[in-house]
Amino acid sequence: MKHLFTSLAILAGATSVQAQTLIVGAGYADFSFSQSLDQGLISLEYQHRPFHQGERLSTGLGGALSVHENGDVHVGAGVYGIYSFNQRWFVEGSVMPGFFSEADEINDLGGSFQIRSLLGLGYTFDNGNRLSVAITHKSNASTNDSNPGVNAALLRYHFAF
Secondary structure: OHHHHHHHHHHHHHHOOOOOEEEEEEEEEEEOOOOOOOEEEEEEEEEOOOOEEOOOEEEEEEEEEEEEOOOOEEEEEEEEEEEEOOOOEEEEEEEEEEEEEOOOHHHOOOOOEEEEEEEEEEEEOOOOOEEEEEEEEEEOOOOOOOOOOEEEEEEEEEEEO
């Protein structure tokens, strides 16, 4: 009987582990350089199953793609973290270094290497999907002489699978 309860506890813990997640988002980007073209953007992010799953904090690896209205593109990969306040509300963060290509020279961020950082607040639905609002910042972390950066606000929907 003891082994049955132990097995059920292990199984229950295994089913509560976060699955993989695909996140779609839309928002608006504000470039720091005043002559740049502020514009709308869409984003797509993949979060692999966490490599650490604690009671409240989970961390894992992921990748992100953002495409601006004029064709500026950033693709990156890195680490994400999700801290759950309770069963519904959470805060998310990530750091994803990668490649940025400006479609218009006026949106030059000082080089193609850019680091995207993200901070968001979200809500989990009964089906496991989530909705969040997030802010992002892309910059080259002063690895080049010029480092104007770009900030964005996003509405994101997380599909768990």
